[in-house]
Amino acid sequence: MLYPQANSHRDVLSLSGIWQFSLDLEGDGERHRWWQGLPSSRPIGVPGSWNEQYQDTMFFMGTGWYQTDFYVPAQWRARTLTLRFEGAGHSATVWLDSELLGGHEGGSLPFEFDISRHAKPGRKHRLTVKIDNRLGPKTIPPGGTDQSNEGAGSSFLAEAISNFSSILPEIQMLPFLLETRKQYPQVPFDFLPYGGIHRPVKLCSIPKDRIQNVRIRNDVKRTRAAVVFDISTVGSATFVEVTVTRGNKSVKAEARIGDGHAQVEIGIPKPALWHPDSPHLYHATVTLLKNTKPIDEYHTEFGIRTVEVTENQMLLNGKPIYLQGACKHEDFPILGRGLSEAVLVKDFSLMKWLGANSFRTSHYPYAEEYLMLADRMGFLVIDEMPTVGLDYKMYTDEILHKCQNLLTELIERDGNHPSVIMWSIANEPDTFTESARDFFGKLRAHAKALDPSRPVTLAAMHVPTDYTFEVVDVISINRYYGWYFDPGQLDVAARKLSEELDAIHAQHKKPILVSEFGADSMAGLHSDPPEIFTEEYQAALLKSYIDVIRSKDFTVGEHIWNFADFKTPQTYTRTVLNRKGLFTRDRQPKLAAHVMRQLWQSGR
């Protein structure tokens, strides 16, 4: 699936704007054929999560219906017409007029429908989208079945307690302890399960005979790069031509199409390599030819660079690279998870201001615009699957198959971006069982089969007995000493972190990224000596972790949790937001941001 673009053979119409919206509180919208018209609807902004657009939708878990009317331009005749959603969910069901087009599960990857049979050029159509943001035991990510706090896992627990309470009396405390961990909405992760059409919806007009997909890989040998374009096509075109341009130089090559596929290789002597300090991009134009006549084209940018992993290091273009940056969320006041290019630019400019060179798309794939900008501005991205909060009961063939499909979709979408240097196949799943090693081992193998050029990691928390350390290329650990453990004791935290890093590396001989560490701070709360929740304590904790991380020659980076404060479910450990941000939710720097800027602007 190619990212939509307008060029001399293609057209795109944005359907962003104000749509109509109704909550389906009784769950009977389908029975009442709401695609024929929404009852008592109100306006809603698209893209955007529904949560913060109205007071009564803030914590709503259920189905919400969206509707809009649009015209298909009269000149779009004899074309293939597609309707593309960049991201909506958690699940979406789509109707065009009264025709059911289909559905999609997962809110963070694009999906599209061929509507050529239904849509008529020059006519007005009604588009209806039913969104359900409820999660269940088999969705990715998972969630409590009713998203309330009631009755989770009680029979299993009752049985375990009666079996063990004679030998371990403390086990009777377990229901109480588990109760205190609950939050509302009840999800096994720490960000709001937003609902809505989070990313743009686009109406696309493409040629019937067309370029279907373009995969770009490069092989760099000494002073020469071979760039290979794998192109799939639809229809009867015979040749495909690729022109690669940089500055005023260009190289061209072509190949014959066989069975809807062609491979074009272009040699580039002395390539300008892509690197965060010099993010050189090449421009490629792929042209589809029928009897020498151009009938479709696609433009894309790409970078030439290599990534390798040794026992101690990550190498970018053969040289050690150290990742400094923060994990993010797609989260902003009022927009929720909704894409705003202005917020994106603001965030990237703040990351440059900090001196960061990297971030992780915690805990799901972000809008592709993030990667496009990362390519241009020079950020190293760890691209993460939406596999967050998986528990050991989920390691079944059915869930594995689902995760493999998601990974395929992710690599299909993001594989051409030079900024993506590593795939993260999960965040903090249960990894204390051997079944975790098998499950994530198979997921890693799937990633390698689709993309041998990038290392694979997993952000783990079950240190030191973590079975997935055996199957990843780079070990990533999320650590919260000095916060959830040993609060207020930075010396203890530093000692534990240091011992743990040494022990993991001694056993596994793999490079380690500290993929999360941090402390909440309420902007404006100060204390001396530093106490938890103050700006001083957050800054001191980050600094002391970084001293430890940098003292090891096998660490490959420091990723702070989090870039900015973000919205979470309600629980007594959160004051409306998770406040581990270097910036407030509206992107004003806390003390820690200034401290990190000083550290990062002067390099490792």
Ligand code: BDP
């Ligand atoms: C980590 C999770 C992250 C949380 C963070 C926290 O990976 O999603 O937000 O803890 O508690 O374990 O702040």
